[in-house]
Amino acid sequence: MDLRNRLAVFGMYFCATAGIGFTLPFLPLYLGQEGLSDGAIGWISTCAALAGLAQFPIGLWSDRLGSRKPFLVGALGLLTVAGALLEGAHGALWVGLLVVLFAENGICRAAVESLAGAEVTALASPHERGAALGALRLWKPIAIIGVALFGSWWAEKFNVGTILGPLALLQGLGFFAAASIREPEKHRLKCATGNGQITPRWKLQVPRDPHLWAFVAAMVLFHAANAPGGVYLGLLLKRDMNAPHSLLAYAFVASMLAWMVIVWPAGRLSDRFGRKPLLILAWLVMAVRLLIVALARTPTEIVVNQVLDGVANGLFSVLAAAWMTDRLADHRRVGEAQVIVGTSLVFGSALGPAVAAGLVESIGYRGLFAGLAGVGALATAVVVLFVPETVKRMATSPADAVVPTKPAPSEMLGLGQSAVAVTSEHNSQEFVS
Numbered sequence: 001m002d003l004r005n006r007l008a009v010f011g012m013y014f015c016a017t018a019g020i021g022f023t024l025p026f027l028p029l030y031l032g033q034e035g036l037s038d039g040a041i042g043w044i045s046t047c048a049a050l051a052g053l054a055q056f057p058i059g060l061w062s063d064r065l066g067s068r069k070p071f072l073v074g075a076l077g078l079l080t081v082a083g084a085l086l087e088g089a090h091g092a093l094w095v096g097l098l099v100v101l102f103a104e105n106g107i108c109r110a111a112v113e114s115l116a117g118a119e120v121t122a123l124a125s126p127h128e129r130g131a132a133l134g135a136l137r138l139w140k141p142i143a144i145i146g147v148a149l150f151g152s153w154w155a156e157k158f159n160v161g162t163i164l165g166p167l168a169l170l171q172g173l174g175f176f177a178a179a180s181i182r183e184p185e186k187h188r189l190k191c192a193t194g195n196g197q198i199t200p201r202w203k204l205q206v207p208r209d210p211h212l213w214a215f216v217a218a219m220v221l222f223h224a225a226n227a228p229g230g231v232y233l234g235l236l237l238k239r240d241m242n243a244p245h246s247l248l249a250y251a252f253v254a255s256m257l258a259w260m261v262i263v264w265p266a267g268r269l270s271d272r273f274g275r276k277p278l279l280i281l282a283w284l285v286m287a288v289r290l291l292i293v294a295l296a297r298t299p300t301e302i303v304v305n306q307v308l309d310g311v312a313n314g315l316f317s318v319l320a321a322a323w324m325t326d327r328l329a330d331h332r333r334v335g336e337a338q339v340i341v342g343t344s345l346v347f348g349s350a351l352g353p354a355v356a357a358g359l360v361e362s363i364g365y366r367g368l369f370a371g372l373a374g375v376g377a378l379a380t381a382v383v384v385l386f387v388p389e390t391v392k393r394m395a396t397s398p399a400d401a402v403v404p405t406k407p408a409p410s411e412m413l414g415l416g417q418s419a420v421a422v423t424s425e426h427n428s429q430e431f432v433s
Helices: 003-018 027-033 038-065 069-086 092-102 107-123 126-137 139-157 160-179 210-240 245-273 276-295 299-328 331-386 409-413
Strands: 391-393 402-404
Touching: 003 069, 003 107, 003 126, 003 139, 003 160, 027 038, 027 092, 027 160, 027 210, 038 069, 038 092, 038 107, 038 210, 038 331, 069 092, 069 107, 069 160, 092 107, 107 126, 107 299, 107 331, 126 139, 126 245, 126 299, 139 160, 139 245, 139 299, 210 245, 210 276, 210 299, 210 331, 245 276, 245 299, 276 299, 276 331, 299 331
Parallel strands: none
Antiparallel strands: 391 402
């Protein structure tokens, strides 16, 4: 990746994810000020996450075109407009629509998250995918920390909602950064048909790899357990513990600092030693973190515990995308790999708050987090038992690198398939639609 594209992609990603520094600690409070109940806030979060499922056809479309730039520009444009309009918006329907566009797991940020990962993955060699994703994801915590700290200072002096104005300007810069991306013609990926003609991939193919679906289930459970924390942790701190606005920001800053520390070495270590050990660690840390929230008695304990949240999410952000890219084993499907991860994320992020919204008023915040810890433990067991390693050590390589392992044809075609002729390496990498 040349310097121009590096600045454009990383700058765009920085500006797009900076808004999460507002959505995590402050958006639920802002919605509460607009008169929305805890249940309504949870349902709006669910609708935003469901809208994020649109990233899947967008990712497939980007693979067909071999270009992600138009979609990134469009997503940043909508994100900027939604942030500008949200301040001063009234009415549950209008506010809810803007939140669907603006939220952490809403359609705009979900598309940017997946397609930015696809862009850098397409430019990286197979044994450097983890490192490339780690370098990209490093900018997310930096952006979130900056906005969260600025927002805590701003909220003490002014109304929480007034943070949205400066944030809209920052996201506008992200729009111009996305517009400046230059995609070389050699990266406009095409695929060859059996007769040697070059045609774009278009046909939707449903994977029949049981290990892939096990990993999808694990990712959905990860975020079904983890996502309600983004909605209700701030409310727990504010309403049950009477924590000041600044402490809400510090809780999420602690998470992002841990994310920033772990994300880059996680990618490099997974390239060297494999994905699965760090995947297990990510899921386990997530479950332990939720249990500690349920048991915590002071705001300080919550803030310190947020380090575990950053470790779990930082590991997930790199390793899940790297594992899925390895498993598909096809450089023409980098967009598809990223949006499978992103779709699992937003589906889990929709499922978790939907269930939490119906339970939180009856069992309370602490009971909710205890139940979520149990879901996290189940998700960890799925990873341990059903998710295989996707890289193998190359002991004779000078760089001691790793290469992706390819699933066997029987895994890709389903356990019940028989008498399927696999006549070439290309055919062995294709799923049956």
